[in-house]
Amino acid sequence: MTFYQTIAEGLFFAFILLVILGSILTIRTKILMHTVLGLAVAFLGTAGIYFYLGSMFLTLMQILIYVGAICIVLVFGIMVGYTPTEVADKTIKDWRNKFLAIFSATTAFLLLIACVLKTDWVPALAENRDFSITHLGEEFLYTYCLAFELISIVLLVAIIGSIILARGGREDEYKTIEHLRSAKGNYPNDDAQ
Amino acid sequence: METISILPPELIRMLIAVIIIISFLFLNAIMMGYLERKIAAHVQRRPGPMEVGFHGILQLIVDGVKLLGKELLIPFKVDRTLFRVAPLLSFTPVILPLLVIPFSEKLQARDLNLGLIFIVSMGSVNVMALLVAGWGSNNKYAMFGAMRAVAQSIAFEIPILLSMLAVVLMCNTFSLKEIVGAQEKIWFVFLQPLAFLIYVIAGVAETNRAPFDLPEAESELTAGFHTEYSGMGFSLFFIGEYTNMFIVASVAAVLFLGGWHGPHLPYGEYLGIVWFFLKVYFLLFLMIMIRWTYPRVRFDQLLNFAWKYLVPFSFVNILITAVLVKL
Structure with a gap:
C-alpha cells in the first residue's frame, strides 16, 4: 500500500x-x-x-x-x-411514543439491512459508466425528469404551507395583543416607552 | 530513492500553500485593521493611530500582542464546549476558500473544477460558527446578533449565488482559473454590470459590514455574537471577518474584474498577483469607505431590500443572460 x-x-x-x-x-x-x-x-x-x-x-x-x-x-x-x-424533561414516560419510535427505527434499520444484503455491490470502476456532473444533469432533466419535477412540487407545497402557517400565526398574534389590550388596559410592553 | 518520497510531493505542496495562506491571513488582518482605523479617522477628520511607529503603522502589531496576552475569559453560565469551539469553527472555513483562489496564472494552491461552489459552501459553514458562538454565549445580545446574522445571510445568499451564476452561464465553468482565463479580452464587469453591483452589495451584507452590520450593531447589541469573547477568541472572529472580506473581494475580482489580467509585466504568470491584489484592495478600500460613509440600515429595510429588489433583479439579470448566451 x-x-x-x-x-x-x-x-x-x-x-x-x-x-x-x-x-x-x-x-x-x-x-x-x-x-x-x-x-x-x-x-x-x-x-x-x-x-x-x-x-x-x-x-x-x-x-x-x-x-x-x-x-x-x-x-x-x-x-x-x-x-x-432548557433541557428535555427526563420524567416523560410516554410509552406510546416510545413504542412508535422503537418500531419505526427498527423497521427502517431492517429495511436498510435487507437492501444492503440484497444488492449485488459492483465497484464503481468495474461499473464502467459515466458519472460526470454533465451526465448526471442530463439524466435528471431527461430520463428522470418526472421525479425531478415531483421533488420541486414537494418544495412548492412546503413553501406554500409555511406561508399559510405564517399568515395565520400573525393574525393570531394580533388577536392576542388585542385581547391583552382589552384585558389589562394596555399592552405589557407599553410601559417601556 | 524510495525513502525520499515518503511524503508525496503534492502533499508537501499543499502544506506549504496552507502555511503561506495562514500567514497571509494574519498579515491581511493586520493591514486591514490599520487601514480601517486610518481611513475611518481621516473620514472623520482626525489623525487616527499616530504613536507607535511612523503614523502608527505598528499599532495593530502592538494590539495583537496585547490580545495574545489577555486572559481567555469564559463566563460562568456559557456552554463551555461550544463557546470554545466557535472561534475555531469561524476561522477554519475562511482558510479553505483561499486554496482555490487564483492569485495569478501560476499561483494557485489547487484548481478545483468546482471552485466557485467550494467557496460558497465554505461560506455557509461560516454562518454555523456565528450561530454556535451566539448560542453558546448564553447572552441575549449574542443570541440576537447570531439570529440576525442568519436571517441576513439567508436573504443575501440568494442574490449572491444568482449573480455568480450569471458569470458561470457566460463561461460555462465553475473553475475560477478558467473564469479568469475567459476575461482576457473584456472583463465581465462590462458585460454584467448589474450582476457586479448586486454581488458587491450582497457581498458587503454577507460579510456583516456596515451599512449591513446589524449582527454586531454596537449601539443596540454591544458587539453582537462575539460580545462575550475576549483575547484570542475575539481576535479569531476579527481575523475571520477580515479574511471573509478579502475572500468576497477576491471572488469579485476573479468573477468580474479579470483576476490577474492587466497591463503586461515581466514574468506575467507570477507577477499577475500584483494586478490581482490591486483590484482586491481597491474593492476592500471601497468597502471600508462605504462603512464609514453610510449609516446602518434598519432590519426590515435590510430584508426588504434583499427580497424585494436584489432577488428579483438578479432573476431578471440571469434570465436575460441565459437568453443572450443561448441565442
Whole structure:
C-alpha cells in the first residue's frame, strides 16, 4: 500500500467515525442545540465519505445544502424557541411514543439491512459508466425528469404551507395583543416607552 | 530513492500553500485593521493611530500582542464546549476558500473544477460558527446578533449565488482559473454590470459590514455574537471577518474584474498577483469607505431590500443572460 492509500484509508475511517460520533451526539444529548450540531457533524462526515468516493460535487452539495441550509434553519428554529438552560424533561414516560419510535427505527434499520444484503455491490470502476456532473444533469432533466419535477412540487407545497402557517400565526398574534389590550388596559410592553 | 518520497510531493505542496495562506491571513488582518482605523479617522477628520511607529503603522502589531496576552475569559453560565469551539469553527472555513483562489496564472494552491461552489459552501459553514458562538454565549445580545446574522445571510445568499451564476452561464465553468482565463479580452464587469453591483452589495451584507452590520450593531447589541469573547477568541472572529472580506473581494475580482489580467509585466504568470491584489484592495478600500460613509440600515429595510429588489433583479439579470448566451 502506498502512502497515499494509507492516508485515504485513514481518512475514510475518520469520516466514518465522524458520522457515528455525530449520530450518537444527535440522539443521546438532552440539549436540542447539541442535537442539531451533532447532526451537522454527521452530515460533514457523510460529505467526507462522498469525497473519499471521488465525487467532489456531491461533497460540496452535501455541505452546502445539509450543513449550510438545513442545519441552519433547524438551529434558527431552536434559537427562537429555547434557551441553553432548557433541557428535555427526563420524567416523560410516554410509552406510546416510545413504542412508535422503537418500531419505526427498527423497521427502517431492517429495511436498510435487507437492501444492503440484497444488492449485488459492483465497484464503481468495474461499473464502467459515466458519472460526470454533465451526465448526471442530463439524466435528471431527461430520463428522470418526472421525479425531478415531483421533488420541486414537494418544495412548492412546503413553501406554500409555511406561508399559510405564517399568515395565520400573525393574525393570531394580533388577536392576542388585542385581547391583552382589552384585558389589562394596555399592552405589557407599553410601559417601556 | 524510495525513502525520499515518503511524503508525496503534492502533499508537501499543499502544506506549504496552507502555511503561506495562514500567514497571509494574519498579515491581511493586520493591514486591514490599520487601514480601517486610518481611513475611518481621516473620514472623520482626525489623525487616527499616530504613536507607535511612523503614523502608527505598528499599532495593530502592538494590539495583537496585547490580545495574545489577555486572559481567555469564559463566563460562568456559557456552554463551555461550544463557546470554545466557535472561534475555531469561524476561522477554519475562511482558510479553505483561499486554496482555490487564483492569485495569478501560476499561483494557485489547487484548481478545483468546482471552485466557485467550494467557496460558497465554505461560506455557509461560516454562518454555523456565528450561530454556535451566539448560542453558546448564553447572552441575549449574542443570541440576537447570531439570529440576525442568519436571517441576513439567508436573504443575501440568494442574490449572491444568482449573480455568480450569471458569470458561470457566460463561461460555462465553475473553475475560477478558467473564469479568469475567459476575461482576457473584456472583463465581465462590462458585460454584467448589474450582476457586479448586486454581488458587491450582497457581498458587503454577507460579510456583516456596515451599512449591513446589524449582527454586531454596537449601539443596540454591544458587539453582537462575539460580545462575550475576549483575547484570542475575539481576535479569531476579527481575523475571520477580515479574511471573509478579502475572500468576497477576491471572488469579485476573479468573477468580474479579470483576476490577474492587466497591463503586461515581466514574468506575467507570477507577477499577475500584483494586478490581482490591486483590484482586491481597491474593492476592500471601497468597502471600508462605504462603512464609514453610510449609516446602518434598519432590519426590515435590510430584508426588504434583499427580497424585494436584489432577488428579483438578479432573476431578471440571469434570465436575460441565459437568453443572450443561448441565442
